[in-house]
Amino acid sequence: MKDRLLEIRDLTVSLKKKNSSIPIVKGIDMIIKRGEIAGLVGESGCGKSMTARSLMRIQPPSAIVDGSILWYEADGTSTDLTKLKEKELRKMCGPQIGMVFQEPMTSLNPMIRIGDQVAEALLIHKMAGSRREARDKVIRILKEVGIRDPELRYRSYPHELSGGMRQRVVIAMAMICEPKLLIADEPTTALDVTTEAQILKLIRQMCTTRNMSALVITHNMGVVSQLCDRVYVMYTGRILERAPVGEIFSKPLHPYTKGLLSSIPRIGSNPEYLTTIPGSIPETDQKTSGCEFCLRCSEDERRCFFEMPEETGYAEEHYVRCFAAQHRMEAENE
Numbered sequence: 001m002k003d004r005l006l007e008i009r010d011l012t013v014s015l016k017k018k019n020s021s022i023p024i025v026k027g028i029d030m031i032i033k034r035g036e037i038a039g040l041v042g043e044s045g046c047g048k049s050m051t052a053r054s055l056m057r058i059q060p061p062s063a064i065v066d067g068s069i070l071w072y073e074a075d076g077t078s079t080d081l082t083k084l085k086e087k088e089l090r091k092m093c094g095p096q097i098g099m100v101f102q103e104p105m106t107s108l109n110p111m112i113r114i115g116d117q118v119a120e121a122l123l124i125h126k127m128a129g130s131r132r133e134a135r136d137k138v139i140r141i142l143k144e145v146g147i148r149d150p151e152l153r154y155r156s157y158p159h160e161l162s163g164g165m166r167q168r169v170v171i172a173m174a175m176i177c178e179p180k181l182l183i184a185d186e187p188t189t190a191l192d193v194t195t196e197a198q199i200l201k202l203i204r205q206m207c208t209t210r211n212m213s214a215l216v217i218t219h220n221m222g223v224v225s226q227l228c229d230r231v232y233v234m235y236t237g238r239i240l241e242r243a244p245v246g247e248i249f250s251k252p253l254h255p256y257t258k259g260l261l262s263s264i265p266r267i268g269s270n271p272e273y274l275t276t277i278p279g280s281i282p283e284t285d286q287k288t289s290g291c292e293f294c295l296r297c298s299e300d301e302r303r304c305f306f307e308m309p310e311e312t313g314y315a316e317e318h319y320v321r322c323f324a325a326q327h328r329m330e331a332e333n334e
């Protein structure tokens, strides 16, 4: 247990609508170990951001959250974040958990100098004795995230920076209180590949040097392969497969995971033949008793349409929720 930092158990999030409620996150389990980077991957609208937001209790007001989110101390004792009072949870946001939101511009106030915005969390959490100490810490973190001339940049406004620079500032804001867990929601989606690679390297470095853990949300398997130690593959609010990153790439079991992997563009491949998963993610209010992926699946069986497969273990820490994968596993073991 001592290697665990966060454990999500059977987390469900539903949005209340008049007389009904629409399930968005459907009973997910997740473990984030100390110093490890977990990737939550899936197509647009599958519930990644909702999962991350409900960890910090910043989901929409109509959301009903159930399940437990256990935060482990170094001695193995745990606190359920869902049971904490609002004030106690807010105290954790910054010093324990830092978050990079999906759209960097919405996290930055256009009217305030970026240095002062980064310093704010330090002052709120009383982690700097004086404004001068806060300023010194901000300049140090701006330098660490790769901003040149941090003394000068301290006084810049967000619009004076490039997209990549703004993304670095947002990461600096999340990191300034030295959190134990960084939640980064699509931290590089709007960036060019070179800047993306630099930001991913930066997150990796920060995890290594500070023994920080991270939950990185992305729809890009390329990002997962560069950055993550462990992967959670999400579809319509459910984890369909979870495994260490090497296993996911060498032995993907779920047809959805295979689909995501085959849609990574590769050097030398003809872009005209880039494979995509046919169809699209169903609407959230579309009800089914079976596997939500079956309409798009290449390995579907009759029972997939009316029965949801249980999660089964394939190897150590490699789990999948799919009848076809289960049959393949059974055949391999015979």
Ligand SMILES: Nc1ncnc2c1ncn2[C@@H]1O[C@H](COP(=O)(O)OP(=O)(O)OP(=O)(O)O)[C@@H](O)[C@H]1O
Binding pocket: 015, 024, 042, 043, 044, 045, 046, 047, 048, 049, 050, 051, 060, 102, 219, 284
């Ligand atoms: N405030 C809201 N009100 C109503 N529905 C919402 C709200 N926020 C999210 N949803 C719905 O919840 C589902 C999951 O949304 P979420 O933002 O978690 O997806 P995502 O996986 O982060 O997608 P993306 O990759 O596009 O960011 C979507 O169908 C979305 O329409």
Ligand SMILES: [Mg+2]
Binding pocket: 048, 049, 050, 102, 185
């Ligand atoms: Mg999102």
